[in-house]
Amino acid sequence: xxxxxxxxxxARGPALVLEEPLSFxxxxxxxxxxxxxxxxxxxxxxxxxxxxxxxxxxxSSSSATVLAEAIRAGTAPAGxxxxxxxxxxxxxxxxAEVLYSVRVPVxxxxxxxxxxxxxxxxxxxx
Amino acid sequence: MAVELxxxxxxxxxxxxGEAAALAMRLVVKMAGVAQAPRLRDVTQAHxxxxxxxxxxxxxxxxxxxxxxxxxxVPATLNVSSLDLLHPDLVRLDDDTRDRAKRLMNAYVQMGCxxxxxxxxxxxxxxxxxxxxxxxxxxxxxxxxxxxxxARTNRYGDFIDICAAITGRVPDSGLHTDDGxxxxxxxxxxxxxxxxxxxxxxxxxxxxxxxxxAGSDVTAVEGLPSDTSEDRLxxxxxxxxxxGAVALFHAIxxxxxxxxxxxxxxxxxxxxxVTLADLRAARDELSRVPHGAEIxxxxxxxPHASETELRRLADLVGADRPRVPFYVNTGRAQLAGVGSVAxxxxxxxxxxxxxxxxxxTPVMHEIRGPVMTDSGKWAWYAPSNLxxxxxxxSLEECxxxxxxxxxxxxxxxxxx
Numbered sequence: 194x195x196x197x198x199x200x201x202x203x204a205r206g207p208a209l210v211l212e213e214p215l216s217f218x219x220x221x222x223x224x225x226x227x228x229x230x231x232x233x234x235x236x237x238x239x240x241x242x243x244x245x246x247x248x249x250x251x252x253s254s255s256s257a258t259v260l261a262e263a264i265r266a267g268t269a270p271a272g273x274x275x276x277x278x279x280x281x282x283x284x285x286x287x288x289a290e291v292l293y294s295v296r297v298p299v300x301x302x303x304x305x306x307x308x309x310x311x312x313x314x315x316x317x318x319x
Numbered sequence: 320m321a322v323e324l325x326x327x328x329x330x331x332x333x334x335x336x337g338e339a340a341a342l343a344m345r346l347v348v349k350m351a352g353v354a355q356a357p358r359l360r361d362v363t364q365a366h367x368x369x370x371x372x373x374x375x376x377x378x379x380x381x382x383x384x385x386x387x388x389x390x391x392x393v394p395a396t397l398n399v400s401s402l403d404l405l406h407p408d409l410v411r412l413d414d415d416t417r418d419r420a421k422r423l424m425n426a427y428v429q430m431g432c433x434x435x436x437x438x439x440x441x442x443x444x445x446x447x448x449x450x451x452x453x454x455x456x457x458x459x460x461x462x463x464x465x466x467x468x469x470a471r472t473n474r475y476g477d478f479i480d481i482c483a484a485i486t487g488r489v490p491d492s493g494l495h496t497d498d499g500x501x502x503x504x505x506x507x508x509x510x511x512x513x514x515x516x517x518x519x520x521x522x523x524x525x526x527x528x529x530x531x532x533a534g535s536d537v538t539a540v541e542g543l544p545s546d547t548s549e550d551r552l553x554x555x556x557x558x559x560x561x562x563g564a565v566a567l568f569h570a571i572x573x574x575x576x577x578x579x580x581x582x583x584x585x586x587x588x589x590x591x592x593v594t595l596a597d598l599r600a601a602r603d604e605l606s607r608v609p610h611g612a613e614i615x616x617x618x619x620x621x622p623h624a625s626e627t628e629l630r631r632l633a634d635l636v637g638a639d640r641p642r643v644p645f646y647v648n649t650g651r652a653q654l655a656g657v658g659s660v661a662x663x664x665x666x667x668x669x670x671x672x673x674x675x676x677x678x679x680t681p682v683m684h685e686i687r688g689p690v691m692t693d694s695g696k697w698a699w700y701a702p703s704n705l706x707x708x709x710x711x712x713s714l715e716e717c718x719x720x721x722x723x724x725x726x727x728x729x730x731x732x733x734x735x
Contacts, residue, residue, distance in 0.1 A: 292379050
């Protein structure tokens with residue numbers, strides 16, 4: 194997939210394509226990897242091991258800690274593809290790498306590329 | 320593109336100020352690369368969200384910094400935590416989580432941050448001034464600093480907030496630059512009745528709608544009254560920064576950078592209208608409990624109530640006492656600032672929560688039925704975090720509803 198690497202790493206997994214932005218804090222349970230945001234169309238989906246394809250992040254500054262905690266707990270996505278830059282997601286992934294030596298790569302792409310990805314497509318980030 | 324560093328930056332990277340400062344600088348430089356910033360810039364202060372406990376990872380990072388000798392190099396305030404230190408019995412966490420939350424809070428105090436424990440640092444006396452570059456985390460505080468104060472901060476998250484406070488440096492990019500502050504979305508209020516513009520709840524609802532439409536766009540809003548209060552601008556910002564990733568809005572003729580439309584628009588912005596029907600629909604998305612339905616509790620003060628809001632609430636509940644559990648969240652500084660009003664609130668049966676907030680930690684218990692709030696942010700997060708159904712109303716409507724145990728709302732101002 195074409196894009197700019199925001200956080201380096203290697204990941205492979207099935208795409209989970211979010212129909213709406215997600216705030217990890219208040220939106221993702223790091224104990225289970227489940228999307229819990231009340232109004233999210235994909236509430237109940239589990240992000241663990243997926244390549245999480247997001248139009249953008251939103252909401253809380255705490256999303257950085259929630260992502261790092263999910264990475265520590267082994268419930269995080271294997272990689273993340275963003276349609277818009279999101280520093281809060283990036284710093285969460287960078288700190289988890291510092292603390293736990295686990296890399297969850299983050300790729301920034303354009304909405305047109307995002308639109309070609311279907312749920313379940315096998316994606317590799319290198 | 321490599322980031323241009325100054326000698327002092329390299330000294331930090333090289334560990335001349337200790338391991339923690341080197342780690343903090345490495346992360347700041349990484350983020351500068353991500354932002355494609357040509358250089359770093361100084362900040363005068365920071366607001367730290369990392370002190371709120373969400374699990375082991377946050378504690379691991381804080382204790383790693385502390386072990387590496389971290390101290391802040393610029394003044395830093397602390398956001399809400401998971402505990403209410405002034406009213407410790409209010410929060411019902413298990414002992415282990417409480418201990419960890421306390422350890423996290425202590426770690427940041429030991430690094431030299433001020434124990435302000437508020438999500439509304441802009442209500443403190445030493446808030447930043449116009450044009451001042453700061454590193455603030457906490458989505459609503461970021462919005463307020465940029466939009467209402469005209470200070471300059473990017474949308475900083477946990478971890479990088481304390482890195483900025485330790486190094487005093489941030490990437491010179493985004494909302495720190497003139498170009499990054501121009502609006503790429505213009506929302507024009509069209510045909511909104513004066514009665515609704517005078518209704519507090521309109522501002523929370525408009526904020527929610529703004530966040531949904533804006534995503535991460537800097538947004539200009541045309542059509543707000545020139546005397547729109549700070550509390551109303553706070554309500555817009557908090558809701559917008561929850562439903563969206565927006566970090567700056569310009570209210571034309573109201574906020575300090577937006578003397579007129581031309582002053583803030585980027586070239587070729589999206590332009591959209593906001594009608595009364597749009598606002599009504601937005602309200603109903605956030606507030607699913609109808610007029611007349613029974614409620615189990617009320618929670619106000621998200622973000623933390625200002626002194627003005629605390630005084631107004633005390634006046635209202637003095638005349639109309641709540642008959643369901645009623646909570647108000649505020650900062651310890653605001654509570655101290657209103658003197659005897661704190662006792663008036665307690666006497667009227669209002670539970671005052673400080674240092675934390677009812678939607679992030681277990682404070683409300685044995686609540687039967689939906690909860691009413693005046694906050695778009697609380698209405699956005701509480702259904703996920705707490706499992707409550709939510710009714711939205713103005714502060715007056717919340718008090719009236721608490722006195723009658725049912726949702727009381729003035730539907731006429733919404734044109735229905």
